[in-house]
Amino acid sequence: MKLSGVELRLISMPLVAPFRTSFGVETTREILLLRAVTDEAEGWGECVAMSDPLYSSEYVHAAVDVLTRFFIPALADVPELDGNAVAPALAKFKGHRMAKAALETAVLDAELRAQGRSMGRELGAVRDRVPCGVSVGIMDSIDELLDAVGGYLDAGYLRIKLKIEPGWDIAPVRAVRERFGDEVLLQVDANTAYTMADARHLAGLDPFGLLLIEQPFDEEDVLGHAELARVVSTPVCLDESITSARAAADAIRLGACQIVNIKPGRVGGYLEARRIHDVCSANGVAVWAGGMLETGIGRAANVALAALPGFTVPGDTSASDRYYRTDITEPFVLDQGHLAVPTGPGIGVTPIPDELAAVTSKVDWLPL
Ligand SMILES: CSCC[C@@H](NC(=O)CCC(=O)O)C(=O)O
Numbered sequence: 001m002k003l004s005g006v007e008l009r010l011i012s013m014p015l016v017a018p019f020r021t022s023f024g025v026e027t028t029r030e031i032l033l034l035r036a037v038t039d040e041a042e043g044w045g046e047c048v049a050m051s052d053p054l055y056s057s058e059y060v061h062a063a064v065d066v067l068t069r070f071f072i073p074a075l076a077d078v079p080e081l082d083g084n085a086v087a088p089a090l091a092k093f094k095g096h097r098m099a100k101a102a103l104e105t106a107v108l109d110a111e112l113r114a115q116g117r118s119m120g121r122e123l124g125a126v127r128d129r130v131p132c133g134v135s136v137g138i139m140d141s142i143d144e145l146l147d148a149v150g151g152y153l154d155a156g157y158l159r160i161k162l163k164i165e166p167g168w169d170i171a172p173v174r175a176v177r178e179r180f181g182d183e184v185l186l187q188v189d190a191n192t193a194y195t196m197a198d199a200r201h202l203a204g205l206d207p208f209g210l211l212l213i214e215q216p217f218d219e220e221d222v223l224g225h226a227e228l229a230r231v232v233s234t235p236v237c238l239d240e241s242i243t244s245a246r247a248a249a250d251a252i253r254l255g256a257c258q259i260v261n262i263k264p265g266r267v268g269g270y271l272e273a274r275r276i277h278d279v280c281s282a283n284g285v286a287v288w289a290g291g292m293l294e295t296g297i298g299r300a301a302n303v304a305l306a307a308l309p310g311f312t313v314p315g316d317t318s319a320s321d322r323y324y325r326t327d328i329t330e331p332f333v334l335d336q337g338h339l340a341v342p343t344g345p346g347i348g349v350t351p352i353p354d355e356l357a358a359v360t361s362k363v364d365w366l367p368l
């Protein structure tokens with residue numbers, strides 16, 4: 001394919017309710033969307049970087065800058081562009097995996113649309129629908145939390161994930177167990193809020209039969225997670241630490257994780273995400289699809305990824321209305337706790353022009 005240019009679009013999506021984690025509160029999601037225009041088709045990619053560098057070092061305006069000044073111009077020199085050619089063309093640039101992922105996805109989407117192949121087929125999906133979990137933020141009270149969890153269970157979600165932080169961990173987990181029983185699939189996510197000094201305290205979660213404890217320590221403290229795994233019986237899952245297939249292989253070898261949360265944006269794209277899936281599967285490590293509050297653009301691709309064979313636990317692929325009153329694509333709607341894997345060419349969805357225009361704050365066109 002020949003790339004004629006890339007549109008960078010900033011949109012602002014108000015959340016249906018504040019979403020609080022151990023690193024802050026999100027009320028509006030500022031998102032960078034890319035539209036790659038080629039001589040054969042157009043493709044879309046969603047950059048999952050947050051507005052501020054709090055989940056990781058990346059943030060929206062840094063992604064705009066690095067794509068504009070370095071990554072998009074670098075594709076001009078690629079003679080036969082396709083999804084597989086993007087990562088090698090950007091390999092000389094360090095980091096910025098979320099920006100790279102958005103660009104690779106837009107080019108891959110264009111390639112697949114041109115060839116009439118779905119993302120699911122390209123990645124190796126083996127299911128036509130995926131079981132869905134939901135991520136529940138830190139709340140002001142246990143009662144508020146129990147109302148929220150009850151609502152999600154009534155909606156059909158098959159797994160509950162509770163955000164935790166020091167001072168909000170054992171009590172909310174105990175309350176959910178006491179109210180909803182031991183059968184509910186339940187896990188927690190600390191977003192790096194603890195240290196090894198908290199190990200004994202975190203062992204206090206063991207009696208509650210959690211599926212996993214996600215990223216309790218700093219993303220660089222891989223050995224700390226291995227040490228924790230020797231102290232607690234709850235399986236340790238890594239998110240922020242797993243930035244590549246190599247990082248996954250090292251973490252598994254060090255005993256730092258028994259389960260892996262795969263987020264294509266965090267690792268540089270869906271092709272690397274599939275490699276991480278393959279490494280984990282080869283080592284008997286279960287994986288699940290993480291989320292970054294994506295619109296239907298990113299959500300469509302995540303649902304396709306979640307249909308691969310090694311995704312054996314429900315992921316954070318929630319319905320569109322978990323975060324947004326109106327999505328910029330046809331909404332993803334939960335059906336018996338599952339989302340259908342898009343079957344159309346590429347990611348299988350496209351933005352609805354009026355909905356996209358309503359949330360757009362800035363559009364830039366970068367010709368090549
Ligand atoms: C704003 S928090 C984003 C990162 C967080 N994501 C979620 O909790 C799931 C978000 C979603 O449902 O998309 C995680 O660390 O796993």
Ligand SMILES: [Mg+2]
Pocket residue numbers: 189191214215239240261290
């Ligand atoms: Mg996480």
